[in-house]
Amino acid sequence: MWSSSQASTRGVIEVGRVEAGPSHFPKRPAPRNSSRVNLSRTYAIKSCSVSSRTGLCLGQCYHKKSSACKCKLGWSSQPLSSLRHHLRVHSSASEAVLTSQSDFTKLLVGNEKIGVLLLNLGGPETLDDVQPFLFNLFADPDIIRLPRLFRFLQKPLAQFISVVRAPKSKEGYASIGGGSPLRQITDAQAEALRKALCDKDIPAKVYVGMRYWHPFTEEAIEQIKRDGITKLVVLPLYPQFSISTSGSSLRLLEGIFREDEYLVNMQHTVIPSWYQREGYIKAMATLIEKELRTFSEPQKVMIFFSAHGVPLAYVEEAGDPYKAEMEECVDLIMEELEKRGITNSCTLAYQSRVGPVEWLRPYTDETIIELGQKGVKSLLAVPISFVSEHIETLEEIDVEYKELALESGIKHWGRVPALGCEPTFITDLADAVIESLPYVGAMAVSNLEARQPLVPLGSVEELLAAYDSKRDELPPPVTVWEWGWTKSAETWNGRAAMLAVLALLVLEVTTGEGFLHQWGILPLFH
Numbered sequence: 176m177w178s179s180s181q182a183s184t185r186g187v188i189e190v191g192r193v194e195a196g197p198s199h200f201p202k203r204p205a206p207r208n209s210s211r212v213n214l215s216r217t218y219a220i221k222s223c224s225v226s227s228r229t230g231l232c233l234g235q236c237y238h239k240k241s242s243a244c245k246c247k248l249g250w251s252s253q254p255l256s257s258l259r260h261h262l263r264v265h266s267s268a269s270e271a272v273l274t275s276q277s278d279f280t281k282l283l284v285g286n287e288k289i290g291v292l293l294l295n296l297g298g299p300e301t302l303d304d305v306q307p308f309l310f311n312l313f314a315d316p317d318i319i320r321l322p323r324l325f326r327f328l329q330k331p332l333a334q335f336i337s338v339v340r341a342p343k344s345k346e347g348y349a350s351i352g353g354g355s356p357l358r359q360i361t362d363a364q365a366e367a368l369r370k371a372l373c374d375k376d377i378p379a380k381v382y383v384g385m386r387y388w389h390p391f392t393e394e395a396i397e398q399i400k401r402d403g404i405t406k407l408v409v410l411p412l413y414p415q416f417s418i419s420t421s422g423s424s425l426r427l428l429e430g431i432f433r434e435d436e437y438l439v440n441m442q443h444t445v446i447p448s449w450y451q452r453e454g455y456i457k458a459m460a461t462l463i464e465k466e467l468r469t470f471s472e473p474q475k476v477m478i479f480f481s482a483h484g485v486p487l488a489y490v491e492e493a494g495d496p497y498k499a500e501m502e503e504c505v506d507l508i509m510e511e512l513e514k515r516g517i518t519n520s521c522t523l524a525y526q527s528r529v530g531p532v533e534w535l536r537p538y539t540d541e542t543i544i545e546l547g548q549k550g551v552k553s554l555l556a557v558p559i560s561f562v563s564e565h566i567e568t569l570e571e572i573d574v575e576y577k578e579l580a581l582e583s584g585i586k587h588w589g590r591v592p593a594l595g596c597e598p599t600f601i602t603d604l605a606d607a608v609i610e611s612l613p614y615v616g617a618m619a620v621s622n623l624e625a626r627q628p629l630v631p632l633g634s635v636e637e638l639l640a641a642y643d644s645k646r647d648e649l650p651p652p653v654t655v656w657e658w659g660w661t662k663s664a665e666t667w668n669g670r671a672a673m674l675a676v677l678a679l680l681v682l683e684v685t686t687g688e689g690f691l692h693q694w695g696i697l698p699l700f701h
C-alpha cells in the first residue's frame with residue numbers, strides 16, 4: 176500500500192505514506208503533526224525504501240511478496256540476518272557495508288537510550304483494591320461507552336457498577352489467594368525480556384505500564400522520562416488487538432504524549448498486535464502438545480480455545496479487529512499443530528461477559544454444555560487472549576468451567592497454562608522489539624494487512640488513526656440512535672434504564688428515601 180511521489184534526485188526516489196488500512200478500516204488521514212511528516216519520510220534506493228534516519232530498509236522489503244523489492248530475498252525465518260542482508264544491499268549503494276553483528280546492533284542502537292514499554296491491564300493486589308480497580312476499569316470510556324451527551328455520567332456510573340460488582344469480584348480474587356498475580360508475572364516478563372534483549376546485544380530498559388492498577392502507565396512514563404530514554408518501543412502484552420485493551424492503553428498514551436514536551440520529541444513505535452508471530456504460535460503449539468500428552472487418549476481430545484469476550488458492537492459497529500485476529504490466531508496454531516502431526520478437532524468460544532449487552536458468540540459456558548450434549552468426553556481448555564495467569568484462568572476456567580464441563584458429561588478436563596516467561600515466547604518478543612527498532616521515529620509500514628512474520632508497526636497516532644478518521648475518538652460501538660426494537664435501540668434502552676436507576680439511586684442517597692430504603696437494600700452500600 177505504498178505510493179511513490181516520483182520526486183527523484185541522484186537516483187533517490189521519495190516513497191510516499193501508507194495510504195490505507197485493510198478494507199474494514201477507514202482511510203488513514205494525513206498526520207496533523209508536521210514534525211511527524213518529516214519523521215515519516217523514507218527514501219528508496221534502487222527501488223527499495225531506506226529510512227533517511229536509520230539507513231535501514233523500510234517498507235516494501237518487509238513484504239514477502241512485494242514486487243517493489245528487487246533484492247529477491249524476501250523475508251527469511253531469521254529476521255535479524257535478513258535485515259542485515261537488506262542492510263548490506265542498501266548500504267552498499269550508500270558505500271557503507273556492514274560486516275558484523277555488532278556493527279549491525281551498533282547501527283540500531285547508536286547512542287540512543289532504548290526503552291520498551293509493556294502495556295497491560297493491571298489487577299487488584301489486595302481485596303481492598305478490588306472496588307477502586309473496578310472503578311478505574313468502568314470509568315474507561317473504552318470499556319463503558321456512553322454517548323457524548325451522557326459522558327458526564329461516566330464516573331458516577333463507574334462508581335455505581337464498581338460498588339455493585341465488587342462483592343462478586345472479591346469472592347473471585349479471594350479464591351485465587353486474595354489478589355491478582357498480574358503485577359508479579361508482568362514484572363517477571365519485563366525482566367526476562369530485558370535479559371533476552373541484552374543477550375542479543377540490545378541494551379534496553381523495560382517498563383511496565385498498567386491501565387487500571389499499579390504501576391500505572393503514567394508512573395512508567397515518568398520513569399521513562401527520568402531515565403532519559405530517547406527511543407521507545409511500545410508493546411501491549413495482548414497478542415490480539417482490541418479497542419478495549421491495547422486500544423484503550425494506546426489512547427491513554429496518545430493523550431500523555433500529546434501533552435508532554437519531552438514525549439512529543441521522543442521517537443517511538445508501537446507493535447499493536449503480534450498474534451501471528453512464528454515464535455508465539457510455536458510456543459502456544461508446544462504448550463498444547465505437552466498438555467495433550469497428559470490425556471490417556473490424546474487424539475480424542477477436543478482443543479477448546481477460550482478467549483476473553485468483547486461486546487459484539489465493538490466488532491460489528493466499531494470495527495474492532497479482535498474477532499478476526501483471534502480466529503486467525505487459532506488457525507495459525509492449528510496449522511502449526513498439524514505440521515507436528517496433531518490433527519485434533521478444535522473450537523473457539525468467548526468467556527467473561529459482563530453486563531446486559533450481547534457479547535461475541537459462541538459463549539464459553541454454552542459451548543461447554545453443547546459439547547457435553549454432543550458426547551465430547553475430553554476437553555483441553557486453551558486461554559488465548561492473554562499471556563499471564565489471571566483471575567479468568569485461575570478461577571473462571573479452572574474452577575467454574577471445569578465444574579460445568581464435568582456436570583455436562585465431559586469426563587476428562589485439562590487446561591494449557593498461560594505463556595508467562597516461557598523462553599521461546601520471550602525470545603520472540605525480544606525479536607519483535609529488535610525488528611521494530613528501525614521503525615522507531617520513522618514512518619511505519621501498513622501493518623494491518625500484513626502476515627507473519629511481519630511485525631505490525633505504527634505510531635500511537637497512526638494506530639488510532641486507523642480506527643478514527645476524524646482523529647477525535649475511537650468510533651462508538653453504536654453510532655446512530657434508532658427508534659423501535661432494533662439492536663441499537665435495545666442497547667440504548669438498556670443504557671437509558673441504567674441511567675434511570677442511577678438517577679434514582681442518587682436521589683435516594685441524597686434524600687434518604689426511596690425503594691432501596693423501603694426494601695432494606697441500601698445498607699448494603701454503606
Ligand SMILES: C=CC1=C(C)c2cc3[nH]c(cc4nc(cc5[nH]c(cc1n2)c(C)c5CCC(=O)O)C(CCC(=O)O)=C4C)c(C)c3C=C
Nearest residue numbers: 298299318344355417419420483484485529560561565566
Ligand atoms: C484480551 C483480554 C481482555 C479483553 C478483551 C477484556 C475486555 C473487557 N473486560 C471487561 C471487564 C472486566 N475485565 C476484568 C478483568 C480482566 N480482564 C482481562 C482481559 C481482558 N478484558 C484480564 C486479564 C482481567 C483480569 C485481571 C486480573 O486481575 O487478574 C474485570 C475484573 C474481574 C471481574 O470482576 O470479573 C472486569 C469487570 C469488559 C467490560 C471488557 C470489554 C469491554
Ligand SMILES: [Fe+2]
Nearest residue numbers: 296483484527
Ligand atoms: Fe476484562
